[in-house]
Amino acid sequence: MRLLDTLTDSLVELPPPPEPIGIYVCGPTVYQRAHIGNARPFVVFMWLARWLRARGHDVRLVHNITDVNDKIYEAAPGRSAARAREATAWYLEDTEGFGLGMPDAQPLATETIPEIISMIEELLASGHAYTVDGDVYFRVARFAGYGALSGHRPDQVEEQEPSPAKEDPRDFALWKATKEGEDTSWETPWGVGRPGWHIECSAMAAKELGPEFWIHGGGVDLVFPHHENERAQSLSVGHPFARIWMHNGLLRFTGEKMSKSLGNVATIREVLDEWGAETALVFFLTAHWRKPIDFSEQTMAAAAAQWRRLSEVTVADEHPPSPSWDEFVACLEDDFNTPEALSILHRWHAAGVADLLERGLDVFGLPTPTRVHKAHVSFGMRFEDAVPGEMSRKVPAHVVELLEQRLEARRRRDYATSDELRARIQAEGFEVEDTPDGSRLVIRERE
Numbered sequence: 479m480r481l482l483d484t485l486t487d488s489l490v491e492l493p494p495p496p497e498p499i500g501i502y503v504c505g506p507t508v509y510q511r512a513h514i515g516n517a518r519p520f521v522v523f524m525w526l527a528r529w530l531r532a533r534g535h536d537v538r539l540v541h542n543i544t545d546v547n548d549k550i551y552e553a554a555p556g557r558s559a560a561r562a563r564e565a566t567a568w569y570l571e572d573t574e575g576f577g578l579g580m581p582d583a584q585p586l587a588t589e590t591i592p593e594i595i596s597m598i599e600e601l602l603a604s605g606h607a608y609t610v611d612g613d614v615y616f617r618v619a620r621f622a623g624y625g626a627l628s629g630h631r632p633d634q635v636e637e638q639e640p641s642p643a644k645e646d647p648r649d650f651a652l653w654k655a656t657k658e659g660e661d662t663s664w665e666t667p668w669g670v671g672r673p674g675w676h677i678e679c680s681a682m683a684a685k686e687l688g689p690e691f692w693i694h695g696g697g698v699d700l701v702f703p704h705h706e707n708e709r710a711q712s713l714s715v716g717h718p719f720a721r722i723w724m725h726n727g728l729l730r731f732t733g734e735k736m737s738k739s740l741g742n743v744a745t746i747r748e749v750l751d752e753w754g755a756e757t758a759l760v761f762f763l764t765a766h767w768r769k770p771i772d773f774s775e776q777t778m779a780a781a782a783a784q785w786r787r788l789s790e791v792t793v794a795d796e797h798p799p800s801p802s803w804d805e806f807v808a809c810l811e812d813d814f815n816t817p818e819a820l821s822i823l824h825r826w827h828a829a830g831v832a833d834l835l836e837r838g839l840d841v842f843g844l845p846t847p848t849r850v851h852k853a854h855v856s857f858g859m860r861f862e863d864a865v866p867g868e869m870s871r872k873v874p875a876h877v878v879e880l881l882e883q884r885l886e887a888r889r890r891r892d893y894a895t896s897d898e899l900r901a902r903i904q905a906e907g908f909e910v911e912d913t914p915d916g917s918r919l920v921i922r923e924r925e
């Protein structure tokens with residue numbers, strides 16, 4: 479399997495199974511209900527983990543939660559820890575709603591403080607960091623590879639976190655001394671404060687996956703400065719860190735006002751309530767994970783229509799030519815191309831290949847489609863001559879008898895008898911649809 483790596487801008491081959499694959503994905507900062515764009519990395523990397531597991535890899539997916547941050551202090555002055563706990567619970571409940579299961583670990587920054595402090599101590603001891611008035615900064619000039627991930631020339635990196643106390647405008651905070659109004663803090667050898675955002679992820683990734691792992695994921699908006707800084711910190715303490723950097727494209731809100739609580743965006747909860755998990759998953763399948771995806775009433779309605787089609791498959795005994803399972807696998811092995819895989823699902827649907835469609839949908843956590851069996855019996859035609867093989871096993875002889883009596887009644891235009899016979903057939907669990915030249919017996923079954 480090959481995945482596009484941001485650092486080398488090339489496709490990198492994963493090793494064959496059962497090589498363990500560790501995946502670290504940057505999660506949300508928790509201070510309000512997460513919007514649907516936050517769900518994209520969750521869904522993409524849950525799918526990837528499911529797929530790698532199905533290939534036989536031993537996968538460990540880590541999706542962190544940033545629960546100490548400026549945004550949380552601002553959102554809930556004086557009660558930031560309580561707000562972070564509450565918003566973490568919302569996030570877990572909302573993402574669980576996709577029905578994809580949950581990551582193997584969802585570490586909290588606030589539960590990784592000892593590891594964060596010891597990593598900063600290491601960076602201070604090696605001269606990669608320095609303290610100023612209780613703050614600790616990373617010394618960008620000490621890390622030769624700075625800018626490699628984001629494509630910045632090291633001498634042209636813009637200033638981050640402006641502060642006159644820094645040695646170099648490019649330096650970024652590893653630790654921030656407590657300011658007025660900040661109610662969550664920890665003691666350290668250099669003063670009371672809280673961690674910077676970037677060091678949290680370096681520490682959580684090492685704690686959960688060790689110093690080296692296969693895949694680091696997150697939205698493309700995190701490449702700079704967040705991931706550039708994570709990489710600088712981790713490599714500076716001697717960790718080889720991620721072998722592949724995967725950056726998902728962003729979700730763009732292109733429609734009108736969509737949310738009561740967030741204005742022009744919609745929360746995960748609102749999307750799941752309004753459209754359902756299946757439609758939301760089909761929506762995410764429509765775009766390649768590296769590309770942007772447009773969210774609007776129209777794109778969601780289109781996804782809903784796709785799901786309605788896929789969720790019911792007319793079983794056929796003989797299939798017109800359609801893609802093989804190997805072709806479906808090939809799409810996913812080639813940089814996890816879900817739009818291509820989705821088009822194969824539609825071709826299986828059109829060809830009535832229920833078993834492959836079911837297996838393909840399951841890869842993305844979509845439920846088994848309802849199998850629809852149909853037999854079209856024309857006037858004067860025997861039922862046995864009209865039924866596909868799969869269906870003949872499912873229709874008892876006495877129902878066939880009733881159907882044939884009803885056809886005979888319709889031919890005579892004896893509609894009273896015809897209606898009575900329809901009711902008896904329905905009572906046996908079968909549907910009848912009338913057409914100008916006969917009737918169709920329909921069985922819908924969820925297997």
Ligand SMILES: [Zn+2]
Pocket residue numbers: 503504505679704708
């Ligand atoms: Zn991160």
